[in-house]
Amino acid sequence: MTHDLGGGFNNTSKDAAYAFRAIMDALARPGYIAALGGLSPPDPLSIAQAGIALTLFDHETHIALKGRYGTDAVRAWLSFHTGTYFTVPEKADFIICDHDNIGPLDQLRQGSDEYPDQSATVITAYPRLSDGACRLTGPGINDEVMVSIADPSPFRDGQRSFPLGVDFILTHDAHLMGLPRTTQMEMC
Amino acid sequence: MTSINPNSMTDDYNFAYLDEQTKRMIRRGLLKAIAIPGYQVPFASREMPMPYGWGTGGVQVTSACLTPDDTIKVIDQGADDTTNAVSIRQFFEKTALVNTTTDTEAASLIQTRHRIPEHDLSEGQILVYQVPIPEPLRFLEPRERETRKMHALSEYGLMHVKLYEDIAHHGHIATSYAYPVKVEERYVMDPSPIPKFDNPKMANCPALQLFGAGREQRLYAIPPYCNVVSLDFEDYPFTRLKADTICALCAANDSYLDEVIIDDSGTRMYVCSDTHYCEDRQSKGHTGTANSLDDPDNVDRPISNKGGDNAASV
């Protein structure tokens, strides 16, 4: 069986530059909803998940595909466009999954006391990204911001204490929102 | 080599010079730096077409962050027109085809050596610092293994001892550049050799602040609206150095001043270190003593006998 390997960046250098800026904006300003575009990835990858992958993955990264993302078509597309390696979630730098399939955070890489940066980033699909009843506070946020997260526990239960931890990028279609380990979440 | 010649470069350089693999490595590092404010992320610095000391760390960070839509400003000690600032600006004009400006408020990305602009920065702006020595504990402990352990355990007592020795010797904290800060109540961080006058601007800043050290191969970051506190003591609180005079060109009393020699007989005057801020004020009609009259005898010139140090502790 052959897979459709089209739908990547048209101009790798410039498209990746725009995409990175959207990703950095999202992580530097939790609650801010950034967007990227110009991609046609295979299902079930969202445009935002694909853009993050093509911007950050290469032969120096190990990634894990969970649940419905673990298809030959997704693997072939990511291999072709990035050259990344595939591994289990426990060893991965990046994990692509659904929001209800993140799994226990204490099984993911959370860094060490000396190197807290050697920790996983989870790129998860989320049903809706907009205003909502979850209050975010912390670095990057001017006072507070309200977002449409229904339940903070999958993002916070099992996180070791700062500076260790897992960082998240929530995606929906072409949209993305950063949720670094520093963000405090509270339902209102 | 001692300078950059952008005209010698061809058009087939990658966007913003760096190869894509290097940019991805720096980009992954920057995201972790943002997630862990004040923590130094190691990265594999690349050779750049300019010597260390010319801001190779800052240039690599800028290169990894730029988009074709950016308008960049480059300052060296506050000035847009030094050889170093002009070279870096031309480098990105040539390799990224971005617009450039000297206007702080019009810039989307500002690369700086040793100053924070006087104009307030705004949301969406990025300030990239060129950093020579990223490790604030290095002068206390030369071994990287040990400083990393000290950061891991938040062992910052020695840093306070060093600042307190200043007080014992000088009656005040004498450190006036690269004055250490604590970010989000966790990591002690070197703000690069900015004057401590600039330290308060790092706190609760709407812009994203990124730091790149090329030779030492470190990246670190302060996300917008962060808690950034200059280290001090209850009985010796942090004081911003405040100049005891005003700018001779624009009469600003709130800006950081440089002492400059203006003629062959060694006449000195104080002017804003931030050249754009100073020119902006002059264009709005603010006039200092030096440019109101041509006859130097009629100029009420600020006089100082303090040599190169233009500031007094208050």
Ligand SMILES: [Zn+2]
């Ligand atoms: Zn002035």
